[in-house]
Amino acid sequence: MRIELKKREGLSALFSILSPFIALGLTLIAGVILFLVLGKDPVKALYSFFIEPLTEVWSLHELAIKAAPLILIAVGLSVCYRSNNWNIGAEGQFIIGAMAGSIVPVVFHGWQSPLVLPLMLVFGMIGGAAYAAIPAFLKARLNTNEILTSLMLVYVAQLLLDWTVRGPWRNPEGFNFPETRNFHDYAVLPRIIETGKTHWGFAFALIAAVVLWFIMRRTLKGFEISVLGESARAGRFAGFSDKKMVYFAFIVSGALAGLAGISEVSGAIGQLRPTISPGYGFTAIIVAFLGRLNPLGIVAAGLILALTYLGGEAAQISIGITDKVTRLFQGLLLFFVLGCDTLIHYRIRFITGAAQKGSAA
């Protein structure tokens, strides 16, 4: 059997909407097969993975907490990817943002004032943006491959965080644990509602999504992003600068990743540790694509991917499978999303052996 693609006249509106759902469906089917292979009851496994976390109020809060950094980072990445800038170092920008924001409560922990938190958030965004500006500068000035440089900087950021919390920022009263002081009350991102744990990071995520949706849809900047993404040459004829766009895209996405980082440590963790992210920066890449690089789609996609993190933890407890299955599901989902996107641009025809001979005759 052979698969043949035929380009559609335009994009298929139907499949633009359907393809993420087909991808989700295929991921579930792959999940059933996977659990059968592992010798687990697939219905029970999928239930505990994808449904159980949604049945209780406290876990809905957990969902929002996990979705917040994913949405924030992915919204920024969508600006990058739409403008053809391949920032895949958001994990590093997240870490540096978290560290930059933590300077205030860790280094100047004696200073307690309502100004602390806003300053932390600003520092976090500046930190993330500055770290993202490195690959942007290298790409715009020297034409260095931004995929590789932004990714290498992730490893550097992880090592820098590790050194900081084990070395100069280690909690002097912490019995030698590799962690910083607990943030004081003024440095903690408050909860949105009193009864649940969801902190303001989730609100930041929603605001960022709406603002960027507006920018992309309704403003000249948004038009510039898409034009330069489609063709740098066409963009230059329109008078847009592709070099400036490199900086714009990287700095926006770096700032949002940095905001996600400082929100995570001040809202959810409460201190710096050697590891502060279960790979949010990489999972956000999947979120961006599953959301079709559309900020509003990304909100939905962020919630779905957040569910895989919770589902992984739940499945570990209730059916005793490793939480590594989470990353597997995430990878599979991205694969199916990318594969199904073909349906938007092409008609797919399956040609069987018999038909092949027939057409030859």
Add this chain to the structure above:
Amino acid sequence: MDMTQAIILTIMTAATPLLLAAIGELVVERSGVLNLGVEGMMIMGAVAAFAVAQITGSAGLGAISGLIAGLLFSLLFGFLTLTLVANQVATGLALTILGLGLSGMIGEAFIGLPGLKLAAIEIPALSQIPFIGPILFKQDPIFYVSILAVIGVNWFLFKSRAGLRLRAIGDNHSSAHALGVKVVRTRYLAVMFGGACAGLAGAHLSLVYTPQWVENMTAGRGWIALALVVFASWRPTRVLAGAYLFGAVSIGQLHAQALGLGIPSQFLSALPYLATIAVLIIISLNRRMTLINTPASLGKSFVPER
């Protein structure tokens, strides 16, 4: 064996997986395909090699399984990017994410087990040569494969007709297609070769370099291999030089850590990554050279018109 020999040997051991993964990716990129999934194929090779070696008790079978795992994984990439013409950058990332997840799951049962080491093969007579004998001719089999791969790929690309066709596809897939060259089939073969090399590189990590299974044990080596291809400006012999340079950097930082120079270990561990960035910058400065050698169709999808 003296100290110098020992250091050179460890550098070569560190360089072999980089060299193999990079030479495979070089062929892939020469055919015009950008597979960013090297890290994922490598880690799959590492876990498959370790698992099969444990189960069968044979490190040799392990190495072959690593190669096959990388190859099968690359077929996933090929199906998406060549048959379904999905975005190559995104699909490569997906392959890495999937590989890190799947390997973590498979490898869970093997954490902490003492590994099997792939035995060195001593080449008679040659290994008796003073100094260089033990370095070059008493090595693990994957080392020999890596050297042969460089020689073979260099010959294939620049001396054989098939290699000429492959380069033509990488430079302009439309014209190559018009001339009757099988673009998609050739690219599939190139992608599979890249996958096999990455898988074997992974097997080297878990059977020779550190014979055990540790989660995420590739630690960015797949990405460094990708950078090496750029560094080498798509020339096999330069990949050889680059891989050994990087082997030296990563061994150098280990020795510096052992000496206790008073520099925090994290800074030394960051050196290979910083060196990668530095090298990429230096290469980009010479824009003319990169432009000449970069396959012009790199990363662009091809749909045959019928």
